[in-house]
Amino acid sequence: MSESIKIKVTDLIGSPLCISAEDGQKIFDKVEKLLKEGKLVTISFENVTMLISLFLNMAIGQLYGSFSEDTVRTQLKVEGLSSDDRELLKRVVDNAKKYYANKASYDDAWLEEDENEE
Amino acid sequence: MELNLGTIRSDLSGFNTISNIAKQTKDSFLNSIELNFSYCSFFEANMAAPLYSVIARLRDELNDVSINNMQSSVETILRKNRFLTVFNQPKLSDYNQTTLPFKIFKLTAGEQFNDYLNRYMKGKGIPTMSKALTKRFRQSLLEIFLNAAIHSESGLGIFVCGQFYPQKHRLDFTISDAGIGIRENVRRYTRRKVNSCNAIKWALAEGHTTKSGSQPGGLGLKLLKDFVQRNKGKLQIVSNFGYYEFDADGDFCDKMDYSFPGTCVNLEINTTDTSSYCLSSELNGNDIF
Known part of the structure; x- marks a missing residue:
């Protein structure tokens, strides 16, 4: 396979803050297109000063709705994350895998109806 | 219309009192509403945010809201945290710099909120916390702010303020909106008629989100709970009739007497915490994906 294409998050979203869903979607759109073309992709978080799960759900979590775990593992890399942010990303990824594996029951789980108040 | 307020602390009773104002003024339009503070001998500064959820809705219905008979000690607190500037009263200098002032943000103002935290978390009265704690807190x-921006549908904005209590080594920060509430979000999404407490508990479970579209989500509140547990802090989530509280001793959700018109999250942290907030050893790319 060819050399990895680097996506610099701060360049693409124009900010060191990875906090909004819209910016996460921007990253997702670029990465999804490249992965579909079979490219290797490295997402660089260099110079990012703040990162939250909401952003990562959009940017990376969503990929598991389009690609298999194998594809993501083979074609995608991340760099420039501190160890605690890597942990955050791991939580997001595990959550996304579970979500797409069993979407309907995940949403409906255990919710009780309560007709008698409010 | 004159309404009396008692003492307001960041607890079930305080939220009930604030929600009762909303109930008593439910259909009020183009009225004059006076909030009489003469029975209020203490007002916990961070409760300015949820109080403004009620006031914002009243102002949106073109009511003229005023504040009267405030005791000087309460007035000092609420001028220092700049809450009273929304009633055109001058701010009072916070020489100790233990306050993160009351501020109204638009839903799209995530970056401005970050700037606000940059500025006021550096106040000389805010203790130096470990780097890991500061990062996790922010x-x-x-996460709370952006959650409110996505889910609240609160055209009136997001209301925030915070207060450091040096003797207790606790820092409280409160984010409140005047939106549709967690119950309505969960009802729309699940198409089931759940009550407020069950809706809050549903939203707290890992992976649950009412975000539209088919993206995974619902980690923000779970991460918040994990953080609070580790930090031995406290988390309060109030939305409609639900009052949820979580701390080291466990959690509970009580039904309030009156419905809070929106959602309010109060995060209280223990500022002396030196945990690393990094649980496992270094993860590499293969471990992540």
Whole structure:
């Protein structure tokens, strides 16, 4: 396979803050297109000063709705994350895998109806 | 219309009192509403945010809201945290710099909220916390803020303020909106008629989100709970009739007497915490994906 294409998050979203869903979607759109073309992709978080799960759900979590775990593992890399942010990303990824594996029951789980108040 | 307020602390009773104002003024339009503070001998500064959720709705219905008979000690607190500037009263200098002032943000103002935290978390009265704690605290506040921006549908904005209590080594930060509430979000999404407490508990479970579209989500509140547990802090989530509280001793959700018109999250942290907040050893790319 060819050399990895680097996506610099701060360049693409124009900010060191990875906090909004819209910016996460921007990253997702670029990465999804490249992965579909079979490219290797490295997402660089260099110079990012703040990162939250909401952003990562959009940017990376969503990929598991389009690609298999194998594809993501083979074609995608991340760099420039501190160890605690890597942990955050791991939580997001595990959550996304579970979500797409069993979407309907995940949403409906255990919710009780309560007709008698409010 | 004159309404009396009692003492307001950041607890079930305080939220009930604030929600009762909303109930008593439910259909009020183009009225004059006076909030009489003469029975209020103490007002916990961070409760300015949820109080403004009620006031914002009243102002949106073109009511003229005023504040009267405030005791000087309460007035000092609420001028220092700049809450009273929304009633055109001058701010009072916070020489100790233990306050993160009351501020109204638009839903799209995530970056401005981050700037606000940059500025006021550096106040000389705010203790120097470990780097890991500072980062996790700010991450948590941004998760709450952005959650409110996505889910609240509160055209009136997001109301925030915070207060450091040096003797207790506790820092409280409160983010409140005047939106549709967690119950309505969960009802729309699940198409089931759940009550407020069950809706809050549903939203707290890992992976649950009412975000439209088919993206995974619902980690923000779970991460918040994990953080609070580790930090031995406290989390309060109030929305409609639900009052949820979580701390080291466990959690509970009580039904309030009156419905809070929106959602309010109060995060209280223990500022002496030196945990690393990094649980496992270094993860590499293969471990992540």
